[in-house]
Amino acid sequence: MNAVQRPVNKHKAYHAHVYFDEHSVTYAAALCAEGGERFGLQIGRVHEKLVGPHPRWSCQIIFGTRDFDALIPWLDERRNGLSVLVHALTGNDLNDHTLYAYWLGDSVELNLAMFGG
Incomplete structure (x- = not known):
């Protein structure tokens, strides 16, 4: 098993996907909103469903x-x-x-089939 890669600042642009469940949705939504306000960043919708390759509910920070x-x-x-x-x-x-996926906390296996992987 590969070690979890911590984020590194070597790319021009990023997404951060904060994963949550029904017990943590309120906290996660507030965290993303606060990050958007504090840093002047675009925040995606709080998805209470699976979206793209993400195996958990998520909110995106760009x-x-x-x-x-x-x-x-x-x-x-x-x-x-x-x-x-x-x-x-x-x-x-x-x-x-x-290759360019990094984690804060535990890694989660992504659904890569949609990318042909």
Whole structure:
């Protein structure tokens, strides 16, 4: 089994997907909203269903290298046990969700079939 890769600031753009369930949806939504306000970032919808390759409910934070060094430690400190997928946006979805996938907390196996993986 591969070790979980921690986020590294070596890409131009990223998504952070905060994973949650019915017990943590309120906390996760507030965390994403606060991150968006604090750092001036675009926040996606709070999905209480499976979307894309994500095997859990999630909310997306969109950010770039400029915000990385402030956002990632802030998010890690406040995630309260939630798993967060941080992945690059290179234009290659399979690589972004495998080679360039980083984790805060426990990693979760993604549904890569949609990328042909």
